[in-house]
Amino acid sequence: MSGNVYVYILVMALVTYLIRMLPLTLIRERIKSNFIKSFLYYVP
């Protein structure tokens, strides 16, 4: 194993958190489009 394990861990933690955080904080408005709303409703 080369590379610092802790850097690996930090990189993945950062990427994973950003993926989760950005949409939740950037989308502040109510989405108007019924298509997008329905789309998000079906995501699970």
Add this chain to the structure above:
Amino acid sequence: MKSDPFREWVRGCKNGIPIGLGYLAVSFSFGILALRSGLTVGQSVLISALNLTSAGQFASLSVIAASGSYIELALSQLIINLRYCLMSASLSQKVDRAAPFFHRFFMAFGVTDEIFALSVSTHGPLSPYYTYGQMSVAIPGWTLGTLLGAVAGNVLPPRVLSALGVALYAMFCAIIIPPARKNKVLAVIILCAMGASVAFTFAPLLRDISSGTRVIILTVAIAALSAWLRPVKEEDAP
């Protein structure tokens, strides 16, 4: 109606117990695998505590063990976890508008398939405390399971370990079946999704697509198709 934060938190803890137990079992096998990939017990636990994601963590082990580049690790995490992006977008519509904005930064950490499914299926606007309750059970479960797995993993035979992995599916069924019974459209969509995923697993060409990419393609395609064919009526939209 204003919901009481403490009550919401307790409700989240209660409903989060099955998630916590399921995570305990799954992260147990992660702990074992992490140790076998050459990580220390502390590093395995750190990964679980900071990431809280099963598929991404398992995938990271193979990248780390193969001494892959940081870019490769970041890209694999991005693709495998891109579904969280959709879930967070969906959650952004469901969160109680009256709740202070900073809650979103903390809730974001707890977006997993199971916590998302439970949070989004709650009736009416989502109180951040309901999600926190689930996180308070799920995160210790996930971290503790990793610790136990890493410490005691070498004792159990592989057969027992794979049996524990099935627990995750059982838990997931417990989350998706109740809403599907109430809503016929959802039931049909779930069946289509299952059929399509089987096709992607076995069909030539399609099966060469990595499982992370597959999940994204299927999610986007099926949700878009459903939204187009059966738009959600105003009152039941999240």
